[in-house]
Amino acid sequence: xxxxxxxxxxxxxxxxxxxxxxxxxxxxxxxxxxxxxxxxxxxxxxxxxxxxxxxxxxxxxxxxxxxxxxxxxxxxxxxxxxxxxxxxxxxxxxxxxxxxxxxxxxxxxxxxxxxxxxxxxxxxxxxxxxxxxxxxxxxxxxxxxxxxxxxxxxxxxxxxxxxxxxxxxxxxxxxxxxxxxxxxxxxxxxxxxxxxxxxxxxxxxxxxxxxxxxxxxxxxxxxxxxxxxxxxxxxxxxxxxxxxxxxxxxxxxxxxxxxxxxxxxxxxxxxxxxxxxxxxxxxxxxxxxxxxxxxxxxxxxxxxxxxxxxxxxxxxxxxxxxxxxxxx
Amino acid sequence: xxxxxxxxxxxxxxxxxxxxxxxxxxxxxxxxxxxxxxxxxxxxxxxxxxxxxxxxxxxxxxxxxxxxxxxxxxxxxxxxxxxxxxxxxxxxxxxxxxxxxxxxxxxxxxxxxxxxxxxxxxxxxxxxxxxxxxxxxxxxxxxxxxxxxxxxxxxxxxxxxxxxxx
Numbered sequence: 001x002x003x004x005x006x007x008x009x010x011x012x013x014x015x016x017x018x019x020x021x022x023x024x025x026x027x028x029x030x031x032x033x034x035x036x037x038x039x040x041x042x043x044x045x046x047x048x049x050x051x052x053x054x055x056x057x058x059x060x061x062x063x064x065x066x067x068x069x070x071x072x073x074x075x076x077x078x079x080x081x082x083x084x085x086x087x088x089x090x091x092x093x094x095x096x097x098x099x100x101x102x103x104x105x106x107x108x109x110x111x112x113x114x115x116x117x118x119x120x121x122x123x124x125x126x127x128x129x130x131x132x133x134x135x136x137x138x139x140x141x142x143x144x145x146x147x148x149x150x151x152x153x154x155x156x157x158x159x160x161x162x163x164x165x166x167x168x169x170x171x172x173x174x175x176x177x178x179x180x181x182x183x184x185x186x187x188x189x190x191x192x193x194x195x196x197x198x199x200x201x202x203x204x205x206x207x208x209x210x211x212x213x214x215x216x217x218x219x220x221x222x223x224x225x226x227x228x229x230x231x232x233x234x235x236x237x238x239x240x241x242x243x244x245x246x247x248x249x250x251x252x253x254x255x256x257x258x259x260x261x262x263x264x265x266x267x268x269x270x271x272x273x274x275x276x277x278x279x280x281x282x283x284x285x286x287x288x289x290x291x292x293x294x295x296x297x298x299x300x301x302x303x304x305x306x307x308x309x310x311x312x313x314x315x316x317x318x319x320x321x322x323x324x325x326x327x328x
Numbered sequence: 329x330x331x332x333x334x335x336x337x338x339x340x341x342x343x344x345x346x347x348x349x350x351x352x353x354x355x356x357x358x359x360x361x362x363x364x365x366x367x368x369x370x371x372x373x374x375x376x377x378x379x380x381x382x383x384x385x386x387x388x389x390x391x392x393x394x395x396x397x398x399x400x401x402x403x404x405x406x407x408x409x410x411x412x413x414x415x416x417x418x419x420x421x422x423x424x425x426x427x428x429x430x431x432x433x434x435x436x437x438x439x440x441x442x443x444x445x446x447x448x449x450x451x452x453x454x455x456x457x458x459x460x461x462x463x464x465x466x467x468x469x470x471x472x473x474x475x476x477x478x479x480x481x482x483x484x485x486x487x488x489x490x491x492x493x494x
Contacts, residue, residue, distance in 0.1 A: 003339030006360035006406050028407060035363065035402045036384055046339075048360065050407050075396075099472020100457075101387060101450065104396045105403065235471035 001038045005047040012178055012210055015051045020208040022047040027210065029071055030105040032098070033114045040122050042115075042131055052107075056212055059083065064218045067176075070109030070211045074164070075100070077108055086218050089225035089244045093167035096229040099236045109211035111164050112175065112191070116202050116266060118147060118158040129155045130199040145304040146238070149312075150265035152300055156199030159263060160192065161238050163229060166262035168214065169270050170244035171222045176213040179206060185215065192267035221248040221256050224326050228319040229262075230311060239263030241312045243319035247283070254278050254287065259295060259320075264312050271295035274316075283324045285317065292316035347411050349374075350418030358405045365389045365400035368415060376416035376445045380474075387473035390446040391415050397453035399472075416445035419452065428452050428490045435486035439477035447473045451487045463488060 005022070009015030019025040025047035026034055037043035056069040059080040066082050077083055078094035098106065120126040120139045127136035139147055139157055147157040160166075165188065173188045191203055205211075216222070225246035231237040242262035248255045257278040261269040274295035281287035292313040299309050342357035349372060356371050365382070368374045368391070380388030382401050389401040392414035419426035428451050431437070438444040450473050460466045466484050475483065 001361040004360050005339050006343065006404065008406075008409075028404065031404055031407060032384060032399070032402045035404060039383060048404070050404075052407055099387065100454065100469055101390055101397045101399045101472045102384060102402070104393075105398045235468050 001035075002041070002044055004038075004045055006050065007047065008050040009054065012051075012054055012056070012212060015049050015054065016178065016208045016210050018047070018049045019210075025049060027051050027110075029107040029110040030073070030102075032102050032106045033110065037115065037117075037122070041124055042122060051210070056109075061218070066216045066218060068108050068214045068216070070176075070213055071107045073104060074098075074106045074108065074111060075103040078103065086223050087167070087171055087216055087225065088223070089167040089171060089227040089246065090164065090216070092227035093163040093229075093242075093244065096227065096239075096242075097163040108164070108214055111162060112168075112188075112211060112214070113203070113205075114162055116158050116160045116192075116195075116199075119143075121158060130158060130195075133198070133200050140302065143304060144302040146240070147302055147305050148264060148266045149296070149299040149301055149305060149308055150261070150269055151194050151267055153195045153197065153199070153266075155197050156195035156266065157302060158195070158199070158266060159238075160265060160267050160269075161263075162268070163227065163239065163242060163262060165192070165268040166242055166260050167225070167227050167244040168216070169268040170246060170258045170260035171216055171225060172258065174215045175211055176215060177205065177209050178212050179209040183212070188214075188268070189270050195266050221246045221258065224248070224323055225258070226319055226323040226326070228315055228322065230315050231263075241308055241315045243312075243315045245316075245319050245323050247320070247323050249283055249324065252282060254281050254283055257291075259291070259316070261295065261312060261316075264299075264308055273297065278320075285321070288317040288320040289313075291320065343406055345406055345409055347408055347413055349413050350415060356405075360404065360406055362405045363401055364391070364403040364405045364408055364413070367405040368400060368413075374415050374417050377449075378442055378445055380443065380446075385474070386443070386446075387450060388443050388446040390449045390473065392449060392453055395453070395456065397450050414449075416449055419448070426452065427493060428455065428487070431486040431490035431493070432483075435482045435489060436479075437482040437486040438475075438479050443473060443475045443477075447475065447483055451483075451490065454487065455491045460487075460491070 026045040028050045056071040058069045126138040148159045229242040244260045246258040257275045259271040274291045278291040345358045346355045378388035380386035384402040391400045
């Protein structure tokens, strides 16, 4: 690792000041992704600001909103009764990510800010527009089996690798941010940016913004949600495809549907057109197959990842079946 | 001609770190870029915690932080002021092996032994977490600890036995 300055923040506002003093400074919460990328010489912060002791760890209900502190640990949130009861897809997504050791260190805010990354981003000998803007992308014609089908650009085809944000996107979560003009709340669907020609910009955060919480609205539909993760090995592996879905079934018809995909897109991918197509239909494989077909509309496979189109379709059908059985 | 002295780069300046290591208060001067793993091995002389991949993929560096298993290779040491760190060296008490260490010996749950400290520390926390009932649940919960010798069947048996022995 390169040398850097280490400071401990004793409040959120102090943390923001400390980060803004030094260009490229980074917050440190669990450290699990930052330290990894610093060792790879991909992240090179001149200053690291430790926010891990800030009192932002509570998981609590306020009216019909469940608020999860940004520094709550992934493992604590996965087993929090409020989360398990009202947002099972979130608990399942958290438990499908990384390993027990990493979930004990990783935090909710840090998890949302893990870099969208591929092996070419991690290896400094390859060209990568995300790591070095304008340098080119060696993944386009390289080994791109794990890369994205949806939301790609000629500058970047890296897959958004997380699980939590896919479940949170399906369940319409909001992110609470402390910034220069006080606190603001934005929908997670507005939080991540498509790579376009600026793949180094992954979120709508401004310099010095600090995520303080994630909020989810309590809704019976979200309580009947599910996260399915398909991967090369049974555990401790990134998704080839993941599906987060929620269904409300009323009078033998789908009265509401939420669907988001992971492992196949450059951002957590909300499949709104597919949700609309499913709404009003009779639950069953015919409707699920149509939904899956629509969700992959616009998929642009590269040389090695075309198999993920069909894998994603089948995963969507399976996830919808699973949640429908619970929702019927 | 007087020599001009460059100020020390802040990133290379040690800060004093105090924490509890295997039940005793420990203090070290530590530079920011030192991981918890390197502190334990190179400064504290506790080489039981292994450096396998050094990238959070193998689990050989697993230690307990305030009783919870975590990877010491992905943690900056300075972020652990005041924490209680337990390594493999801190499990045995009064000259007697920890029950999980005994179970690993009894079930021949290792071959080369390199991953074993991480496996045992991880298993100690896993049993304390109290959530694994079936062998499949043990496998899932231990997936962060890789064994390149493939001693997995005996590792699972050792953990199940230690759990059942209470």
